[in-house]
Amino acid sequence: MTALSDVSTHAMASARWRVSEVAFWALALACAFLFPSRYLIMTDIVRLGLFALSLDLILGYAGIVSLGHAAFFGVGAYSAGLLALHGIINEPVIALVAAGLVAALLGFLTSFLVIRGVDLTRLMVTLGIALLLEALAERFSNITGGTDGLQGIEMQPILGLFTFDMFGKTGFFYSLIVLFILFLLARRVVHSPFGLSLRAIRNNPLRAAAIGVPVNRRLIAVYTLAAFYAGIAGALFTQTTALASLDVFSFERSADLMLVLVIGGTGYLYGGLIGAVVFKMLQELFQSITPQYWLFWIGLVLVVIVLVGRARIHRWVLFVPNLIIRQFAGRKAAVAVPESDAS
Amino acid sequence: MASILTSLFDGVAYGMLLFVLACGLAVTLGLMNFVNLAHGAFAMAGGYICAVLVNNSGWPFFAGLPLAFVGSAVIGIALERTLYRHLYSRSHLDQVLFSIGLVFMSVAAVDYIMGSSRVFIKLPAALEGQIDLFGVGIGRYRLMIVVICGLLTLALQLILAKTRFGSRLRAAVDDPRAAIGLGINVPQVFAFTFAFGCGLAGLGGALSAEILGLDPYFPLKFMIYFLIVVTVGGSSSITGPFLASLLLGIADVAGKYYVPKLGPFVIYTVMIVILLWRPNGLFGRTAAR
Amino acid sequence: MTIALETRGLEKSFGALRVTRDLSLKVMQGARHALIGPNGAGKTTVINQLTGVLTPNSGRILLEGSDITGLSVHKRVLRGLSRTFQINQLYPDLTPLETIGLAVSERMGRGGDWWRRMGTRSDVNTEIAEILSRFHLLDVMTELTSTLPYGKQRLLEIAVAIAAKPRVLLLDEPAAGVPESERHDILAAVAALPRDVTVLLIEHDMDLVFSFADRISVLVNGGLLTEGAPDEVARDPQVRAVYLGEAADA
Numbered sequence: 001m002t003a004l005s006d007v008s009t010h011a012m013a014s015a016r017w018r019v020s021e022v023a024f025w026a027l028a029l030a031c032a033f034l035f036p037s038r039y040l041i042m043t044d045i046v047r048l049g050l051f052a053l054s055l056d057l058i059l060g061y062a063g064i065v066s067l068g069h070a071a072f073f074g075v076g077a078y079s080a081g082l083l084a085l086h087g088i089i090n091e092p093v094i095a096l097v098a099a100g101l102v103a104a105l106l107g108f109l110t111s112f113l114v115i116r117g118v119d120l121t122r123l124m125v126t127l128g129i130a131l132l133l134e135a136l137a138e139r140f141s142n143i144t145g146g147t148d149g150l151q152g153i154e155m156q157p158i159l160g161l162f163t164f165d166m167f168g169k170t171g172f173f174y175s176l177i178v179l180f181i182l183f184l185l186a187r188r189v190v191h192s193p194f195g196l197s198l199r200a201i202r203n204n205p206l207r208a209a210a211i212g213v214p215v216n217r218r219l220i221a222v223y224t225l226a227a228f229y230a231g232i233a234g235a236l237f238t239q240t241t242a243l244a245s246l247d248v249f250s251f252e253r254s255a256d257l258m259l260v261l262v263i264g265g266t267g268y269l270y271g272g273l274i275g276a277v278v279f280k281m282l283q284e285l286f287q288s289i290t291p292q293y294w295l296f297w298i299g300l301v302l303v304v305i306v307l308v309g310r311a312r313i314h315r316w317v318l319f320v321p322n323l324i325i326r327q328f329a330g331r332k333a334a335v336a337v338p339e340s341d342a343s
Numbered sequence: 344m345a346s347i348l349t350s351l352f353d354g355v356a357y358g359m360l361l362f363v364l365a366c367g368l369a370v371t372l373g374l375m376n377f378v379n380l381a382h383g384a385f386a387m388a389g390g391y392i393c394a395v396l397v398n399n400s401g402w403p404f405f406a407g408l409p410l411a412f413v414g415s416a417v418i419g420i421a422l423e424r425t426l427y428r429h430l431y432s433r434s435h436l437d438q439v440l441f442s443i444g445l446v447f448m449s450v451a452a453v454d455y456i457m458g459s460s461r462v463f464i465k466l467p468a469a470l471e472g473q474i475d476l477f478g479v480g481i482g483r484y485r486l487m488i489v490v491i492c493g494l495l496t497l498a499l500q501l502i503l504a505k506t507r508f509g510s511r512l513r514a515a516v517d518d519p520r521a522a523i524g525l526g527i528n529v530p531q532v533f534a535f536t537f538a539f540g541c542g543l544a545g546l547g548g549a550l551s552a553e554i555l556g557l558d559p560y561f562p563l564k565f566m567i568y569f570l571i572v573v574t575v576g577g578s579s580s581i582t583g584p585f586l587a588s589l590l591l592g593i594a595d596v597a598g599k600y601y602v603p604k605l606g607p608f609v610i611y612t613v614m615i616v617i618l619l620w621r622p623n624g625l626f627g628r629t630a631a632r
Numbered sequence: 633m634t635i636a637l638e639t640r641g642l643e644k645s646f647g648a649l650r651v652t653r654d655l656s657l658k659v660m661q662g663a664r665h666a667l668i669g670p671n672g673a674g675k676t677t678v679i680n681q682l683t684g685v686l687t688p689n690s691g692r693i694l695l696e697g698s699d700i701t702g703l704s705v706h707k708r709v710l711r712g713l714s715r716t717f718q719i720n721q722l723y724p725d726l727t728p729l730e731t732i733g734l735a736v737s738e739r740m741g742r743g744g745d746w747w748r749r750m751g752t753r754s755d756v757n758t759e760i761a762e763i764l765s766r767f768h769l770l771d772v773m774t775e776l777t778s779t780l781p782y783g784k785q786r787l788l789e790i791a792v793a794i795a796a797k798p799r800v801l802l803l804d805e806p807a808a809g810v811p812e813s814e815r816h817d818i819l820a821a822v823a824a825l826p827r828d829v830t831v832l833l834i835e836h837d838m839d840l841v842f843s844f845a846d847r848i849s850v851l852v853n854g855g856l857l858t859e860g861a862p863d864e865v866a867r868d869p870q871v872r873a874v875y876l877g878e879a880a881d882a
Contacts (some may be wrong), residue, residue: 003761003764003765003770004754004757004758004761006761006770006773007729007751007757007760007761007764007773008751008752008754008757009751010749010751010773010774010778011729011730011733011751011757011760012749012750012751012752013751013774014750015749015750015751042690123837148812188746188747188749189746189747191749191750192735192745192746192747192748192750193734193738193742193743193744193745193746193747193748193750194735194743194744194745194746196726196730196733196734196737196744196750197734197738197743197744199723199725199726199730200723200726200731201723203723203725203726204721204722204723206685206705206721207721207722207723208718209705209709210683210705210706210709210714210715210717211709211714211723211734211738211792211793211795211796212706212709212710212734212735212738212739212743212796213706213734213738213743214704214706214743214744215706218744221744221746261774280723
């Protein structure tokens with residue numbers, strides 16, 4: 001029956017690896033060898049990319065607008081810091097997973113608050129939770145080190161083999177591997193029936209329920225997963241910088257994150273990663289022009305992006321790569337930007 | 344006992360100030376369903392305008408206040424006509440991103456022009472110190488705030504209830520499409536109200552320099568407070584935000600007096616609990632898309 | 633004959649406005665039942681209560697004898713009550729293939745699978761292929777729903793509801809707004825619904841109602857005016873007064 005084989009071919013088509021994707025990761029790996037003096041900033045980019053990937057799971061795929069995603073980043077960062085500082089879990093990889101799980105638990109508990117209500121309520125609740133945690137961290141400064149942050153974190157070698165070096169080489173490869181593994185997981189998830197149901201919910205929650213999708217349960221699941229990712233990103237931050245201070249919870253961190261994702265585009269997994277690269281480059285550029293006032297330029301970028309229109313900008317940005325890919329692979333636009341307004 | 348009353352009075356003054364600062368936001372949200380996180384930037388503008396006029400140009404404080412109102416209102420209407428109005432039909436995500444962008448720009452710009460330290464506005468001697476009212480110590484400055492904000496609230500209530508503009512505004516908030524059908528020029532009503540709300544925020548910003556502190560990070564620091572007033576109070580009337588402001592002001596002052604160690608913890612918890620209990624606000628509906 | 637869907641004394645008010653008044657309705661197993669009524673009679677409110685979008689103030693809703701009044705929307709779907717929407721309520725960013733795939737996966741209880749890629753289960757694929765071909769959607773299955781012609785979207789709307797394998801299907805004005813040229817496909821799809829599926833049709837179009845229904849209930853001002861076989865209803869003077877009169881000038 002040709003209809004059947006057609007259906008299975010097309011149904012699996014979206015999950016197939018594309019040339020451009022392989023090229024992307026090859027390029028990421030190549031950077032490690034091309035710029036050996038810039039491990040620290042590249043680690044920063046990888047970490048930010050992972051954090052943005054986490055936001056993309058809830059914003060791009062499930063349509064939840066969050067103003068307080070830093071809450072989970074912060075919890076992951078402090079968990080990893082405390083685990084290492086007090087020698088509870090010395091092996092970084094296990095500590096990383098543990099920190100992610102703590103963040104996931106918080107995500108699971110707070111998801112019940114977030115799935116209720118309209119956009120505005122969600123904004124307020126997510127923002128409120130992040131501020132609440134910041135206030136708590138400040139209050140219990142005997143544990144968190146208050147505004148000074150956690151002092152004297154010493155990281156043990158990864159798997160007992162690879163020591164964190166002062167140039168950040170180990171940290172970079174460690175972060176890149178973690179990002180790649182979590183990316184593979186996310187890729188699997190978004191191309192599963194579960195991922196499809198999330199896109200349906202973002203498109204039209206009422207209709208999703210009307211074909212039998214348990215909307216709330218799916219949102220709780222993806223929110224928890226996203227919290228896990230953000231927690232891992234936070235833990236990577238602490239492990240690679242040996243720092244954790246109050247600003248991990250800050251509103252600016254959540255807001256910057258939205259900018260990262262918006263630059264790269266929402267709803268196709270690579271948005272956060274591309275956005276992280278562009279954002280860090282912009283940050284470097286602006287900080288070299290006006291070190292103190294780069295916030296102004298970041299704000300201007302946000303305003304311009306919104307006024308011009310996010311979809312339009314991505315069409316421009318992807319015009320050249322698509323042209324090249326079309327030449328070589330002879331296929332329709334390989335890097336597509338799905339229309340993904342979370343309204 | 345007297346100290347309880349004093350802190351209660353401080354809370355009321357603080358709450359009324361919050362109301363003047365935030366009531367413009369209630370209209371933006373209620374009428375245009377626009378999430379404007381940059382509302383605090385207009386308040387900051389008013390504060391700095393007043394500070395410059397009073398401290399640098401030697402204007403009397405009470406002449407600086409109306410100028411703070413006018414200055415912020417002008418900035419408000421300029422931005423509304425050039426930028427905001429293109430975004431009314433956009434998604435909430437776009438509105439959030441846009442207004443965060445404006446906040447960041449305003450913070451950095453003010454930091455660049457005015458410096459990052461806290462600014463105080465020179466007050467006339469008559470406003471300093473306390474007066475004793477039936478054994479309760481009352482700050483003169485706070486008393487003035489209660490009087491000014493109280494009068495403003497009454498005036499707003501009268502404008503909304505008695506004037507033709509007020510009835511148009513209420514009709515537009517209630518059901519914008521029906522209002523357009525009745526021949527009300529909703530965009531115009533909104534532009535005017537937006538400017539007025541910005542003006543009030545500017546006035547509030549000038550008044551709050553003494554109490555809340557005025558520095559370039561003002562819009563970020565108090566964003567959550569303005570949002571609380573509107574989401575908890577609802578945006579279908581001004582009574583809701585007014586009561587929510589008073590509640591917030593009293594709770595915040597009391598929290599800082601009696602459980603200083605918990606800091607802002609109390610406020611955020613209360614807000615989250617209220618929003619869970621009544622997702623559309625304590626006193627009415629918020630516009631839901 | 634058994635009763636497929638029943639309401640007992642359903643009441644719903646919005647503020648002072650009573651939009652459903654003491655509505656008791658029985659839809660028999662396998663019936664082609666139509667619910668008609670002039671604009672504003674409260675037909676959509678009834679549907680929303682049947683499917684769980686709105687909660688009635690009082691009264692019960694029974695699906696095949698068991699009480700579903702308190703169940704959430706998606707649980708009712710899994711129990712076998714499915715609906716189409718008057719205005720297309722589809723997923724603009726999804727393709728028909730994905731839309732039907734989702735509905736089939738959810739019905740089979742596989743919608744929460746997060747590790748399995750789409751398209752790897754042959755039982756799901758077989759069913760998707762069957763539904764897509766039955767509703768003439770195979771040729772457009774990889775196009776975004778938002779780009780489909782309106783008639784195709786209406787077909788998809790019905791196909792999604794059928795993909796949930798309902799025992800009771802609520803059809804909310806299936807032919808509304810469809811251009812004459814594409815109308816035939818819709819009517820044929822509706823006529824070809826399997827006989828074991830009970831259908832409650834909410835419709836404005838009298839031709840469609842009288843050609844399709846074997847039983848008609850007339851709703852006026854939220855209450856039941858009369859009920860009976862099509863020819864009885866057509867003869868009823870009350871119905872002619874309130875409904876057919878209205879339809880004549882509509």
